[in-house]
Amino acid sequence: MPPRQTREGVDAMGRGRAKAKQTKVARELKYFSPDTDLSKLERELHGSTYSTPEPVSDEADDDLYDQYGKWASGER
Secondary structure (H helix, E strand, O other): OOOOOEEOOEEOOOHHHHHHHHHHHHHHHHHOOOOOOHHHHHHHHHOOOOOOOOOOOOHHHHHHHHHHHHHHHOOO
C-alpha cells in the first residue's frame, strides 16, 4: 500500500470522499431553511440615508502629472 499523501499537514481526501462531502453540504443547504428575521433584512436593505460623495478637484491630478513629468525627465 502506498504512503498516504498529505498537503500542508492535512491528509489528502480521496475523490470519492470529497464528492460525498460536497453532496452532504449541498443537501444541507438545499433542505435547511433557517428562521429569517424579515424586519432586520428590511433595515439592512434600506440602510441609512444616502449622501452623494464630494467631487474631487482636478488639482490633485495635475500635481500627480507634474510629479510624474519630473520623475520621467530625471528631475527628482
